[in-house]
Amino acid sequence: MRQTELHLSEEARSIVDGIRAKGVHRSREVNRAHILSCLDRGIPESQILDVLGVGRTAVWRTRAAYLQGGVDLALFDLERCGRPRQYDTDAQARVTALACSTPPAGRQRWTMLELERVARQEPGLQGVSRETVRRMLKKTTSNPGAG
The missing domain is CATH 1.10.10 (Arc Repressor Mutant, subunit A)
Incomplete structure (x- = not known):
């Protein structure tokens, strides 16, 4: 050849x-x-x-x-088409830290609905959905509910 x-x-x-x-x-x-x-x-x-x-x-x-x-x-790879990420790693870290914090009074652990509600109060996360919060937490290896 x-x-x-x-x-x-x-x-x-x-x-x-x-x-x-x-x-x-x-x-x-x-x-x-x-x-x-x-x-x-x-x-x-x-x-x-x-x-x-x-x-x-x-x-x-x-x-x-x-x-x-x-x-x-x-x-170098070319930029690929598609929608850019809406939330950066800092926002993901804040949601993860929130999930690892103590749950609201009267609860043993966080629910997705409560996490979504509290995350929306964070700066830059006003429009975050419950599904987005779930996907962010799925990427982490922590499991504060276990144990």
Whole structure:
């Protein structure tokens, strides 16, 4: 199989080497940086597959993305369509802390209805629904009702 040659520009090479060397990056980005670096050095595709443990399509897609749109398109995922998150992690943490607090007088534990009512009084959570509160709490590993 004939491999398409790929030569990185100096700027692209420094970006790729920076991702490979340090910082906190997603594993996909690091793998893609390794792939681009290997392709730039002329390492055969079969060897890249064996050493990095990636699939052939990952190499093909990374190469094609670089040739089509440069290093940013090859390394980083594009923004996906869809509705952005309405509540950030801070809001989720406040709801979780509320659920872990002592329940209202006369109750042994919080109910979803009571949590929703109290969460709506928090700043930034005025429109939160009971289902949203339930989903936020489902993501946590705490279970204050058990025990």
